[in-house]
Amino acid sequence: xxxxxxxxxxxxxxxxxxxxxxxxxxxxxxxxxxxxxxxxxxxxxxxxxxxxxxxxxxxxxxxxxxxxxxxxxxxxxxxxxxxxxxxxxxxxxxxxxxxxxxxxxxxxxxxxxxxxxxxxxxxxxxxxxx
Ligand SMILES: Nc1nc2c(c(=O)[nH]1)N=C([C@H](O)[C@@H](O)COP(=O)(O)OP(=O)(O)OP(=O)(O)O)CN2
Numbered sequence: 299x300x301x302x303x304x305x306x307x308x309x310x311x312x313x314x315x316x317x318x319x320x321x322x323x324x325x326x327x328x329x330x331x332x333x334x335x336x337x338x339x340x341x342x343x344x345x346x347x348x349x350x351x352x353x354x355x356x357x358x359x360x361x362x363x364x365x366x367x368x369x370x371x372x373x374x375x376x377x378x379x380x381x382x383x384x385x386x387x388x389x390x391x392x393x394x395x396x397x398x399x400x401x402x403x404x405x406x407x408x409x410x411x412x413x414x415x416x417x418x419x420x421x422x423x424x425x426x427x428x
Pocket of ligand 1: 348352353354358
């Protein structure tokens with residue numbers, strides 16, 4: 299029996315260098331990251347042990363390290379690098395990442411970029427798209 303699952307990492311709040319203006323190059327800014335991760339959960343459901351699960355903590359820690367260690371000019375690049383980290387796990391069948399740049403535009407709460415990826419079989423190559 300297959301048990302399709304969706305793991306959602308919600309509102310991961312980090313600070314990093316993101317932007318093209320001098321002020322953005324010299325100062326960290328708040329970003330909010332949301333990731334939607336589609337996988338199969340039957341092994342984890344049946345065994346109830348973490349080794350059989352797509353460990354969302356592992357993915358989250360990888361995102362935190364990449365975002366806090368890197369400098370990014372464009373939201374496109376930052377979002378894609380996070381999507382690559384998500385899709386690097388062969389058990390991820392489909393992933394979507396959205397990055398909000400808080401206060402990026404005057405009079406708005408934030409601006410966000412969303413990118414997606416999918417693979418047709420476990421461990422196979424993935425392509426960008428929704
Ligand atoms: N697919 C799953 N992955 C993980 C599960 C799960 O149930 N299914 N559960 C966990 C942990 O229980 C997680 O929820 C808490 O882990 P932790 O407190 O270590 O996460 P933190 O990010 O707070 O870790 P810190 O080291 O305290 O920063 C993990 N994966």
